[in-house]
Amino acid sequence: MNDSSQAAAALATGEASGFIRQMIARDLARGKHAGRVHTRFPPEPNGHLHIGHAKSICLNFGIAEEYGGHCNLRFDDTNPLKESQEFVDAIKQSIRWLGFRWHGEVRYSSSYFAQLHEFARQLIGKGKAYVCALSPEQIREYRGSLTEPGTPSPWRDREARESLALFERMRAGEFADGALSLRARIDMASPNINMRDPVLYRIRHAAHHQTGTQWPIYPTYDYTHCISDALENITHSLCTLEFEDHRPLYDWILANLDLDSLSEASSLGDSAAPFVLPEQTEFAKLRLSYTLLGKRFLRALVEGGKVDGWDDPRMPTLAGMRRRGYTPGAIRNFCEAVGVARAESVVDIAMLEHAIREDLDHNAPRAMCVLRPLKVVLDNFPAERRQVLRLARHPKRPELGEREVPLTRELWIESDDFSESPPAGFKRLVAGGEVRLRGAYVIRCHEVLRDESGGIRELRCCVDFDTLGKRPEGRKVKGVIHWVAADEAKPVELRLYDRLFLHENPAPKSVAEVFGELNPDSFERLENCMLEPAALDGGEHFQFERVGYFVRDRAAVGNGAAVFNRTIHLRDSWGAVR
RNA sequence: UGGGGUGUCGCCAAGUGGUAAGGCACAAGGUUUUGAUCCUUGCAUUCGUUGGUUCGAAUCCAGCCACCCCAGCCA
Numbered sequence: 001m002n003d004s005s006q007a008a009a010a011l012a013t014g015e016a017s018g019f020i021r022q023m024i025a026r027d028l029a030r031g032k033h034a035g036r037v038h039t040r041f042p043p044e045p046n047g048h049l050h051i052g053h054a055k056s057i058c059l060n061f062g063i064a065e066e067y068g069g070h071c072n073l074r075f076d077d078t079n080p081l082k083e084s085q086e087f088v089d090a091i092k093q094s095i096r097w098l099g100f101r102w103h104g105e106v107r108y109s110s111s112y113f114a115q116l117h118e119f120a121r122q123l124i125g126k127g128k129a130y131v132c133a134l135s136p137e138q139i140r141e142y143r144g145s146l147t148e149p150g151t152p153s154p155w156r157d158r159e160a161r162e163s164l165a166l167f168e169r170m171r172a173g174e175f176a177d178g179a180l181s182l183r184a185r186i187d188m189a190s191p192n193i194n195m196r197d198p199v200l201y202r203i204r205h206a207a208h209h210q211t212g213t214q215w216p217i218y219p220t221y222d223y224t225h226c227i228s229d230a231l232e233n234i235t236h237s238l239c240t241l242e243f244e245d246h247r248p249l250y251d252w253i254l255a256n257l258d259l260d261s262l263s264e265a266s267s268l269g270d271s272a273a274p275f276v277l278p279e280q281t282e283f284a285k286l287r288l289s290y291t292l293l294g295k296r297f298l299r300a301l302v303e304g305g306k307v308d309g310w311d312d313p314r315m316p317t318l319a320g321m322r323r324r325g326y327t328p329g330a331i332r333n334f335c336e337a338v339g340v341a342r343a344e345s346v347v348d349i350a351m352l353e354h355a356i357r358e359d360l361d362h363n364a365p366r367a368m369c370v371l372r373p374l375k376v377v378l379d380n381f382p383a384e385r386r387q388v389l390r391l392a393r394h395p396k397r398p399e400l401g402e403r404e405v406p407l408t409r410e411l412w413i414e415s416d417d418f419s420e421s422p423p424a425g426f427k428r429l430v431a432g433g434e435v436r437l438r439g440a441y442v443i444r445c446h447e448v449l450r451d452e453s454g455g456i457r458e459l460r461c462c463v464d465f466d467t468l469g470k471r472p473e474g475r476k477v478k479g480v481i482h483w484v485a486a487d488e489a490k491p492v493e494l495r496l497y498d499r500l501f502l503h504e505n506p507a508p509k510s511v512a513e514v515f516g517e518l519n520p521d522s523f524e525r526l527e528n529c530m531l532e533p534a535a536l537d538g539g540e541h542f543q544f545e546r547v548g549y550f551v552r553d554r555a556a557v558g559n560g561a562a563v564f565n566r567t568i569h570l571r572d573s574w575g576a577v578r
Numbered sequence: 579u580g581g582g583g584u585g586u587c588g589c590c591a592a593g594u595g596g597u598a599a600g601g602c603a604c605a606a607g608g609u610u611u612u613g614a615u616c617c618u619u620g621c622a623u624u625c626g627u628u629g630g631u632u633c634g635a636a637u638c639c640a641g642c643c644a645c646c647c648c649a650g651c652c653a
Contacts, residue, residue, distance in 0.1 A: 017592060044653050079652060136651055143649055147580045150649090181651050191581040193649050202651035221653045245582055245648050282583090284646095289589080337601055339591050341584095344646055348589040351602050361615055368612095396615075427613065436611050469611085480611050545612045574613040 018340050020059070020281060024067060024236060033235040034273045037069030040234050041095070041102075042076040042109075042225070045087035045209070048310045048317045049094045051331070051352070052293045055286040058335035060238055061100040072232055073102035077110045078224050080208035088209070090310075094318040099328045109224050110210040112231055115265050116219045117171065119227060119257055120182060120200060124163045128256045129200055130155060131166040132183045139181070142188075143196050149189035150196045156185060170203055173216040177203050184223075186252060194249050198222055226250040227257070229278035233268050237278045240285040241342065247280050254278075286338065287346045290499040291316050292506050292514065300511040306518060307500070313553075313565050314500045314522050324497060325541060325551030325567030330359040346505060353568050360541055360549040360567065365393040365400060367535035368438060368482040369544040369564075371494060371526055373412035375458035375486065378443065380465075381409040386485075391439040403534040407440055410486035412530045414546075417481040418459060420448070425577065427479035429459070434472075435479040438545060442467040442477050482545050489530035493558030494550065496524040496566045527559065536562055546570065 016025040024037060039060040043053065064071035073095060077083050092106065123129035132155045134142060144150035158166075163182075170180055182201035190196055200223040205216050226249075229237045237250075254262070254277050263275035287293065293316055301307045301315070310317050313324035321331065334355035338347050387407040393400040417428040417435070429435040434444045447460035464472055471477075500522050508514040535542055540552050548569035556563040 022594090042653090046653080076653065082652075139651075140649070145580085145649055148649095149580090178651065183651095193581080196649085199651045204651080218651090220651070225653085241583070242647055243653090247582095284584085337590080339601090341591070343584055343591090345590060348602065351590070354602060357614090366612080395610090395612075425613090438611065440611090442611095467611095471611090477611090479613085482612075543612085543614080546614070547612090548614095570612075570614050572613070577613085 019342065020236075020238065020283060020340055021063065021066075023281065024063060027235070028067065033276050036233070036235050036273055037064060037067040038072070038103075038233055038235045039064050039069065039238060040072040040074050040107075040229065040232060042074045042228075042239075043091050044076045044079070044082070045084060045091060046079070046082040047087060047295045047299065048319055049091055050293050050298065050315075050317045051288065051291075051321065052286040052316075054098065054318060054331050055335050055338065055340070056238070056240075057095060057098060057100060058332055059283070059340055061102075062336075063236070063238075064103070069235075070103035071100070072104070072107050072234070074107035074109065074228060074232065075210075076221065076225065076228075077108055077208070077210060078218050078221060080204065080206045080218065083209055085209045090319065094322075097318065097322060097328060098331065107228075107232060108210050109219075109228050110208060112224070112228055113211060113215055113219070115231065116224060116227060119261075120167065120219070120223075121164060122257060122261065123184070123200075123253075124160055124167060124182070126256065127160055127185065129163070129182055129184050130158045130160075131163040131170070132156070132181050132197075133179070134181075136178055139199070143193065144188070146193070152188045153183070153197065156188075156197070167201075170201070170217050171215075173205065175203055177205055179203060182217075184249075184253070186249075192245055192248055194222070194245050195252070198249060222246055222249050223253060226253050226278070226280075227262075229280075230254055230262050231266050233266050233273075233275070234278040235276065237280040239280060239282055241282045241344065243280065244282045247282070250280050282342070283340045284342055284344045287344070288316065288352065289346055289349045289504045290501050290506070291349060292501065292508070297508065297511065297514050300514060301500075304511070304515065306515060313495070313497050323551075323553060323555070323565060325360075325549060325565055326356050327359050327363075327541070330356040333359065349499065356568055357549070357571070360543060362397075364541040364543045364549055365403075365539055366391075366395065366545050367403070367542045368405070368484055368532045369492070369494070369535070369542075369547065369550075370412045370414050370482065370484050370489070370530040371547065372415045373528070373530050374415040374418060374456065376411040376413050376443075376483070377458055377460050378409050378411065378463050379446075379460055380462045381407075383409050385409065389439055403532075405439060405532055405534065406485045406488050407437075408485040408487055411437075411483045412486055412489055413459075413481055413483045415456075417479075418445070418456070420456075423578065425574075427574075428481055429479065434464075434475075434477045435481050436467070436477050438480050438482045440468065440483070441465060442472050480546075482547070484530045484532050486530075488533050490533055490536050491528050491561050492531045492536075493561045493563045494526040494529045494566065495553070495556075495563060496526065498522045498524075525558075527561070531562075531564075541567070543570075 016022050041060045061071045132153045181199045183197045186195045188196045311319035389405045390402045442464045443461040445461045449457045451457045502519045549567040550564040553563045553565045
């Protein structure tokens with residue numbers, strides 16, 4: 001792709017941009033990992049991927065591509081209580097949809113359980129871990145506080161032999177959940193709370209989506225992640241800022257394990273590359289204005305029925321964005337534009353909107369669709385006549401071909417495009433005025449017909465037949481409006497989506513607060529919209545001219561009519577003026 | 579009040595001692611049979627702040643201020 005070739009060029013000239021790429025370029029220059037770059041994307045299968053994850057995916061997979069390395073997909077599945085196969089499937093699909101391919105097979109932390117168990121025995125044997133009988137509440141009390149050191153567990157100096165035996169009995173399922181835990185023996189007085197003898201293993205009599213009921217004990221994230229990275233020969237373990245305080249623990253665990261045994265267990269096999277420990281580097285996670293990415297809140301929206309599932313087009317999930325009409329290319333470009341840094345920031349959602357408009361402007365074929373139809377009768381256009389116009393699918397890309405658009409005596413136009421009391425600057429149709437029918441003739445409105453209640457029923461217009469593909473003589477017609485032949489239009493349902501939150505920076509403390517901040521107009525259903533017939537034949541993404549970008553939603557059914565979701569409206573400087 | 583971080587244009591973000599990239603947003607023009615796109619132009623004498631070092635500082639040093647993260651047997 002163009003992006004990666006640009007990146008490659010930048011690298012070749014020593015212009016790696018951003019602190020992570022610079023670090024990697026530096027590592028490579030020093031031969032730190034024998035020229036290898038191996039990253040991983042490690043989601044926990046406890047929810048759906050969202051735009052924030054896309055940033056991490058683009059970073060990890062992108063770096064692997066740029067440096068000729070690899071990126072693993074590894075499910076960090078050490079907590080069976082919260083995880084499920086449904087989520088692993090959805091996550092894999094979203095990553096593939098984004099256009100990334102992981103290296104080799106999908107990995108699971110759970111597939112390392114046996115090795116993890118063995119390494120734990122090693123730590124115990126070295127006096128670096130012990131089985132503790134403190135309850136979870138007691139462990140919390142013994143841990144101390146941010147300003148006070150912790151106090152050692154009474155089990156801290158338990159004999160290694162005894163701990164080993166207890167650990168085996170834990171593994172055999174002899175104890176109840178929470179009765180015992182395996183803890184690292186580090187420093188109860190450390191100013192870094194993560195180093196105050198963190199729990200390495202806990203008892204959980206729970207079935208796991210990958211390993212079933214084989215294990216009644218499960219390793220914790222801190223213990224699992226670093227070893228999994230090492231086993232997969234990850235060179236650069238990239239994660240978000242909140243794990244920064246965990247880095248000393250990440251390093252401690254690897255440093256206290258026997259390097260040779262780690263190396264042997266790793267997947268480097270008989271490769272000539274030397275075994276090198278992975279290193280963790282943190283970056284700021286993505287935040288977006290008018291958007292909430294917290295899993296807890298997203299879940300609440302779904303379960304509270306505020307949206308129509310995880311793939312509701314208003315959701316910032318990749319599944320939702322896909323249904324909304326976002327494209328992988330747009331999302332990747334967006335992630336590229338956002339950059340990767342350590343400063344916590346909130347990206348303006350306008351950047352995301354720009355990315356999708358840019359993509360769709362270039363790629364989406366054009367069509368005409370009238371959202372709120374107003375009847376127009378062309379008095380001087382013969383009733384039996386059907387003129388077929390051939391219009392470009394894309395104004396700037398003739399290679400995309402043409403479509404046939406029928407013109408007949410009766411049309412639908414947008415009711416917004418006619419005004420009896422036009423505001424200053426109004427360029428559309430007015431009584432007695434002229435306007436161009438997009439791709440067709442200039443018409444003049446000479447009569448407004450009303451219904452009993454005084455509303456506008458239809459417009460009577462006449463066509464200037466000397467204006468097809470040319471300007472009218474002696475006057476200029478500024479306005480251009482979209483239209484559809486009444487008899488041939490396809491009634492469709494349009495679903496208009498807007499941002500879910502009213503506040504630029506929604507910062508709810510509770511789920512109730514989230515519900516209070518929702519935009520009541522985030523969804524509008526328009527039935528009986530009139531679409532030009534050719535647009536139903538194929539294609540997913542369209543620009544409905546003068547309106548916005550829409551995507552066909554084949555999963556949705558709306559009264560038998562085709563359904564289109566509005567991805568994003570066109571920029572509208574006229575709307576902005578009003 | 580312990581520890582770990584971060585502060586460069588309205589929003590992101592380059593920059594790593596030699597005199598402030600780029601994108602988004604915004605504004606003003608131009609082109610246009612989409613009030614779209616596209617094109618042009620403008621948009622930080624200044625890098626949280628105060629001092630210091632230096633011929634020279636966003637970049638080095640010190641103090642101060644603001645904000646974020648950490649006391650799950652979650653990840």
